[in-house]
Amino acid sequence: MRGETVRLTIGERISWYRRRRGLSQRVLAELVGRSEDWLNKVENNRIQLDRLSVIAAVAQELDVTLNDLLAEPSFVDWGPDTGQRTTPSLRATLLTYRQLVPARKKVRDLHPPEALLERVTAVWDAYQSARFGYMTGALPGLIEDLAYAVDQYDGDEKRRCQRLLALTYQASTGVLTKIGEADLACVAAQRGYDLAEQADEPVVLTSLTRSVSHALLSAGRYSDAVDLIDNAPSTVGTLDSTSSRAFTSVYGTMYLTGAIAAARADDAATTNDFLAQADVAARRLGRDDNLLWTAFGPTNVAIHRVSTAMELGNVPLALDLGPRVDPSPLPTERQVRHRLEVARAHSARNQRDEALRLVLDAEQLAPEQVRHHSLSRDLVLTWIRRSHGPQNEQLAGLAQRLNVA
Template structure:
């Protein structure tokens, strides 16, 4: 199956794994609390299965990972920005034993904290511009240089490098979840969280809690992610009128991630509460900002209201709110993610042309993000399968660019 699922829809993957497990449609449907007719339509692409809470339930009953149903790991193309060392080099940097045994670390050039900050800033700028290939090319060397700097420096410089390394692990978590490397994302998130605790910086620690939550979501552990966010105030405290703008930003963003986790866990009450907490933070911040690369503010809260509505199956609400949100104040990654979400809502109401237009617009802005995201890939595949008329050239060429044709 590995290597073949890139050209299968989620429904077709369910069919393959169901037959591999020796289950009939009736049995699997009963296990997930649905009808046999519903599952038949899902497997034959007559119903587009896009709620992660339902997909997770199916994966659990099939005893497979959520990622097995969503998509294969993405192949990162070589290019002028990536060079010829991408995900395998990043995996090696994350898993090498030399990071755990100081005596095993080879000597290398020691860079100043200021120089390392410039490189960390470049990585985060690339993430928010959806330049994922570029990130996989430069993250391995940056991680290795930062690990060495943490080992060599003392005092304030050491703590500063710990902070930078934690943020670099967070950026690694972000790009790894985007390209489907779920297990590596979990490792990067845990490494970053541990460093943030060592550095004893509440703002960075709060930001890394969000990163751990993202990793849990990518692994399909939605309820665990909800519990993490729900219990976080006991660790970091609550929002105060005197809180710094940076803390307000990471605090609000953390609750937005929690809202997505709650929606994917099909928990309407917790989703509403987490969105409320994020809204309070946005009101305190008063405007969209990008402190610590969080892109937090009223616009991001509005975007998440649309995304959580879709996760909870409230398509009318998503279609009411989504087209009215202007994501332009936010970085490219957030803008494109919102377009994909609204496209999903349009597709759910059989407005395929509107949905296709949004994906094509998004591709113009961030081709890598659209190519790697399971949502855009599955939408395009499903449209291809459903097409019974003349060949749609726009759709066909898009499918080729996404490598799902």
């Protein structure tokens, strides 16, 4: 159904599914604790519905997934980076029975761990550069080669390949959440977590805990994600004077993910507590770093203060904090996400020109990320629906490139 609604705003999508369910506006509004007038304005684009906690509540009452309402396109364009094997190949690799029945795995070339590490690094670098097409093309073969290596090696080499495969599943989770494949992201995250446990790698296990939380977020299971992070110290431990910089980085990043989950669950107290935990870790590091591809440090904590403010509906705070954050020390994916967040805040105050400028800037940095993100597409669609008179050429061109025109 998602393909049928990709050129609709979130409000129009709610209307589409509501009618398919045979519900009146009054009934659906009551189910989510809102007024009929509010829902009417949402469905007619007079209120821009951008808080994921509210969207998830509507999705639950309509008996659809969060991504059905967000309509994130999993279609990945072919290109030099991808070839003609993208999301379907990654799906087949994650769901193949050969991963579950080792005795029936195909014989393939056995690669040394050093060569596999180079490929894992390339995939993670691509994620942080928002090259999602490259990732969907590269991940299937990498997962299969690593799974074979885990099966064939013994001792330290086997453990090293388990660690690399766990991190590859984590990268898979990341790109799958970006392109709207929430169910597959959950599969990848759980596989990575299980491998990290087998390898007895506390740093990797902490990193995969964050990955599982990301998968739960993409599925709209915010309270589950909060509980996971809240209980994580009993599994992964806590910071102390002996904690490595790598552990400190993944530990702080885990709490940033938890803060987003808590904000989407409308739990301001837990959001602030998790942000404080992340801030402690960032202060210990003393600078921005990218250990284990976390992009963690004071800047990422500041970015998440903006994001959580928006998730909690505190637009003034987001507009106060957002423009003061310089995201340039961080990888492209983080810079673009911050620009989209600040654009959302400006749009909420009807400052469309500034919001459009930020989205266009983000597109220059990472066109794939902007094309796949539900936030950028819904902003553009809403601006178009509200436009009167001659259409803004920049906006019209952006809508065409996002395939929502």
